[in-house]
Amino acid sequence: MMVELSHNSILALVLVALSVLSGCAATTTIDKYRPSTELIALNSNEKIALLGRRDAGHHETDREFINCVASKIKAANIEVLDEQTFINAIYPWFEPRTAPRGLPRLKRLLQQPLVKAEINQQAVRYLVWLDGSTETQDQSGSISCAIGPGGGGCLGFAQWNKLSVYEGIVWDLHLLEEKGRLRIDSEGTSYLIGAVAPIPLLTPVKSDACNSMGTQLTSFFSTQ
């Protein structure tokens, strides 16, 4: 009887541990659209610029995510122009108030000789707009920590969901057309277990979204 109970307890513990650990993996969905299956050709002297959308009232695509995606793309030997360098070079045409939201506005903007010349000077061939955010949802549980003369510790359990939704759109600045778009949805639950010491089991939702965005965007291009 005693042996059987121990086995059951061990099995239950293993199941709980497995379910907790499996909960720490993010689920990522990728929606990709491209008008053609051909890779986008990028010459060795051409760059891409990654820009975050900053005109939404409730969120702003954070620079940390943009830098993360840029580093993934750079790792594939694709030259990426720093976001702020591009925005400053074209000032004030890519500020939140003035940045073109669609291709018709971009076409009008590039009719200005000074703007077109500066983009050529910067050797930017493709513009990639990144728009999205990571939000924490459904927080539950509680954890409390205390410290006294005899020592201290934490007790409790807390969990929360994180959802990253990011969209990337590739514009060709020479042909003035959209070359593709993709949407990354990444979701996962993180846990904090208070068993004397607080044990965090964090799901890298944003990091997964960055990896997926970087990998997918890299797969759009072929460097020559």
Added chain:
Amino acid sequence: MNNRQITANPLAQYWVTLMLLLAISGCSSSASVKINTTFPQVLAEPKPINVAILFNDSFSAYQARPTKNTHLDIGTAQVQLFKNAFKGLFSEIEFVATADSIGEQTSLVITPSVREVQISTPSDNYLNIFEVWIKYNLEIKTADGETLTNWFMPVYGKTPDSFMASKSAAIEHATITAIRDAGAKLILDFYRIPAVYDWVSKQRLKEDLG
């Protein structure tokens, strides 16, 4: 033994007071911000109009106190930004500090001023951001002293989120974004101001006839 306690107590009191002061100053919600950043040159084709920009002391040394705990020194930064922006609007331009210094060739005199600065913190707006509004006024006069218009120009800046180093850093970021927005607004909308548009059209007509 007793002596040792007496000498140790003031030291302990000193440390406790110091720690309390540090804790209180760490929790303080006051912010004093001076904007020292540089702004980029604007990318725009200026029109051949001879203009004087009057930066009086109240503008070039402007300091705002949007709340009793917040102090914003934006004078130098806004002068630099406005200089850059006006250079993108007019090809012949002089920046003066007093009306007496305006040259004879000037066609327009523009005097920018700040009407109000407002800030909003996460505790005010229940959002995860800091926001700054600067309400500018541009008094636009002809060389004869006739007022063409007083153009109200509100600009806006915000932080991506409130997880910045400190309240001062967050307000500084939002203020820089707002001042940059002033450059964008000027370049985008200045020649769309009805009074300015009419004046420019009339000047062009005069040149064509003359």
